Amino acid sequence: MIESGDLAVPAATVARLPHYLRALHALEADGVRTTSSTELADASGVGSAQLRKDLSFLGSFGTRGVGYDVASLSVVISSALGLGSTHRLAIIGLGNLGHALANYSGYTARGFEVVALLDVAAAVVGTRPSGSLAVEHLDDLEKILERESVTMVVLATPAHAAQAVAERVTASGVREILSFSPVALQVPDDVVVRSVDVAGELQILAFHAAARAASRSAKG
Amino acid sequence: MIESGDLAVPAATVARLPHYLRALHALEADGVRTTSSTELADASGVGSAQLRKDLSFLGSFGTRGVGYDVASLSVVISSALGLGSTHRLAIIGLGNLGHALANYSGYTARGFEVVALLDVAAAVVGTRPSGSLAVEHLDDLEKILERESVTMVVLATPAHAAQAVAERVTASGVREILSFSPVALQVPDDVVVRSVDVAGELQILAFHAAARAASRSAKG
DNA sequence: TAGATTGTTAATCGATTAACAATC
DNA sequence: TAGATTGTTAATCGATTAACAATC
Structure with a gap:
């Protein structure tokens, strides 16, 4: 509840x-x-x-x-769903997935706005993956979250970086995180983390496929 | 069960x-x-x-x-989880997200192999988004699924195209679908569909944010 | 009024949790 | 043997479903 x-x-x-x-x-x-x-x-x-x-x-x-x-x-x-007010998002990690998320066009219609992009790679910082917003350096995370009044963070970093970033993000007061990193983030009790795990979803499908194969061979 | x-x-x-x-x-x-x-x-x-x-x-x-x-x-x-055998994937729809999924490097290590990429856009067909595999036209879907012995399909098409593609895919015998299109696919009973809905996840977070705001104003 | 469809109740079902006997 | 930790049982909790009285 x-x-x-x-x-x-x-x-x-x-x-x-x-x-x-x-x-x-x-x-x-x-x-x-x-x-x-x-x-x-x-x-x-x-x-x-x-x-x-x-x-x-x-x-x-x-x-x-x-x-x-x-x-x-x-x-x-x-x-x-609280879509009356606009939620201000930061996307952290602009690899393949972060890049795709930055270019996703459905945010505005649904009450979300991407207001910051962050990464650590020198090759990425300063570029504009979605044409408008420039990628800033993760070093400035706290400053950027405050400057842009970010209320939600989308984590698309490599798995090994996710926990450390999550700690800085929650310490800055963000209480809603959508994570694409397949790790169990340890966060304060009042922080809500939703996780999307593409590989995990495929594995669940693989279980069903194996179950189907087993029942076929049992019957046939 | x-x-x-x-x-x-x-x-x-x-x-x-x-x-x-x-x-x-x-x-x-x-x-x-x-x-x-x-x-x-x-x-x-x-x-x-x-x-x-x-x-x-x-x-x-x-x-x-x-x-x-x-x-x-x-x-x-x-x-x-049935990861002993390799599962052969086709990715359908190479927009932002499909492109990112095609470039995801974690498949092989986890028992999956991307064996086909499909789209309808002339600008995309024939390109090699991940460097190796070339995108083929959706018109040839059935032929390609059979040629590559595809067992799972990743659907990353626009929402309005998803149902029609799902029907062709299931008619071809595929029984496991991972869908990124935010629509309830109507498929035969024995087909397993897992859905990933990024906007929906954000909305769930927004509900929590609204709940937090409401309890703050009630207490304070 | 007759037909349709909601909102709610009660029953069922499934998932989680705590506790502990079994046993290494 | 004493300490640790599993595997399982039983209790609790939450979610789903079916049925139907309320009512437009």
């Missing part, structure tokens, strides 16, 4: 809110004004009971017998 | 196996020969009871009073 003001929302529900929001945006783009829990659930890849249950943690927004207004439900979820 | 041969492993456990494997590799690299559930759990970011419980689904590999042999536990988890 994550307490937000007067709301208490289960972690599993929070993790699905972005799916619902995305599905609502897609419906809006198609000109759909009103939707049902069944339609929205299908578009989100969950069951309709789960969708209704999830929404019930945020309040009561539908009309019995009718459904949900797409535009207003969209606003409800956006504001629950 | 995912059945693999004689094993039945909970999905939550499977999702943690890559963390354990990574932590074991780190210990190995540090020259550590033997570890305990406490040490390995700390390095993996979980509790020791959870680690022991997870391992118990794979079998019994420790020595009471002593701990676990790092090298042999590493082998146990690797083979549970």
Whole structure:
């Protein structure tokens, strides 16, 4: 359960809110004004009971017998997700992945703004990977985080550097980190770390592939 | 529960196996020969009871009073994850992200090999984003999947193209998909889709930031 | 009113945690 | 033997699902 003001929302529900929001945006783009829990659930890849249950943690927004207004439900979820205010991001580490993340175009539409890029490589510092922002040196991390009022950090450094950078970042007061480094970061209790691990995802798929192969040979 | 041969492993456990494997590799690299559930759990970011419980689904590999042999536990988890055989990947969509994924160097060490790159843009087809493999046209998808015996596909296309590509890929017999497109793919029941949604992860962090702000203003 | 669909309750299911007997 | 640590049991906790009364 994550307490937000007067709301208490289960972690599993929070993790699905972005799916619902995305599905609502897609419906809006198609000109759909009103939707049902069944339609929205299908578009989100969950069951309709789960969708209704999830929404019930945020309040009561539908009309019995009718459904949900797409535009207003969209606003409800956006504001629950804190997308009203703009979140200021720093991307640390501009290798392959950091470069791609710096060029990702979807931030602004979703309430995020990349305000700083940092790296240690002399070949990278000073370049403008996304055309606009110049890469600054990691040595100046604390200064830059303060100057730009950074509230979230995206960590795309090599694994061996991640822990040290995370310590400096949290010491500077940043409390939200998205990490692409496949290591368990040790951070203060009040810091939230989300991790994306591409190799790990592939390994999970490999487990399923192996399970499939085993059941095939058992049956056949 | 995912059945693999004689094993039945909970999905939550499977999702943690890559963390354990990574932590074991780190210990190995540090020259550590033997570890305990406490040490390995700390390095993996979980509790020791959870680690022991997870391992118990794979079998019994420790020595009471002593701990676990790092090298042999590493082998146990690797083979549970099906990393003995090499998995042949195709990356579809070579925008920013696909480009970064094509250049990622960690595949081979972890039992994966990128054997094909596909896109539709004339400017990209024929180029060699990673220096070696040339990008082929999506039109030839089916032919390429068969030619290269592809077993897993990484989808990095724009969201609007993802569903159509997923249908062709599954029709060709691929049963494991890693998708970076933020849409709920409709695929046959026996196909496993793992999704990575960077914007969604940021939104989850934004929820936590909003929750923190709300509790601060309530207290202060 | 009749039909549709929400919001909520209660039941089920699965995952986590703590505690400890087994045993090296 | 004494100390350490596993593997497992049982209790707790949280998440999902089905069913349906409320109500538009």
